[in-house]
Amino acid sequence: MSYWPSMILLDELDKRILQQLQLDATLTNHALAERVHASAPTCLRRVRRLMNEGVIARQVAILAPDKVGAGLTAIVEITLDQQATEKLIEFEQTVTTEAAVQQCYRVSPGPDFVLIIQVADMNAYHALAHRLFATQHNIRNVRSFFSVFRSKFETRISLS
Structure with a gap:
């Protein structure tokens, strides 16, 4: 059993998407695409891939x-x-x-x-x-x- 899961290679668009989602996971796909300078379909495909690969573990509300x-x-x-x-x-x-x-x-x-x-x-x-x-x-x-x-x-x- 390995304690270190395999790392996923992220390109610059993946990183921009993840940075924006870490700031606000409630963004619509269209708003996210605008912020990362990508088309909405490309952005949606990337987010789905990042979720399927486990890079995005889950989306939650952080309470005070x-x-x-x-x-x-x-x-x-x-x-x-x-x-x-x-x-x-x-x-x-x-x-x-x-x-x-x-x-x-x-x-x-x-x-x-x-x-x-x-x-x-x-x-x-x-x-x-x-x-x-x-x-x-x-x-x-x-x-x-x-x-x-x-x-x-x-x-x-x-x-x-």
Whole structure:
């Protein structure tokens, strides 16, 4: 099993399309074509190809956490007792079922995982931590950091 998926070669038009969609995925095909200086049929074909090849993973609305009652961000480091592949996968499967876990990264060196968690408040975090971490037998250490201010949040990937 490869951890590094094959990279898709992108030409300049693909990159212009992706840059515009990262800024505003609600653009109509016609508006997108105008912005990238291509015909509407060409643009539509390119977007479909980029979606079919998995370059565009999905299109979503990004919410403001504090406006929807999820104002506490926790960055959590997890170290497991046993790091066998099946134990790592087992942990990942457990946390991916939890909606409050926004991101889960296997990392090295240091802890085994870093999680980004978005919850309403400290009480919600304690409930989640008990449910996800305290009841798991293979967790050696949990280290949590709480965001007091977010100075940058970006979803765009540089295509230069």
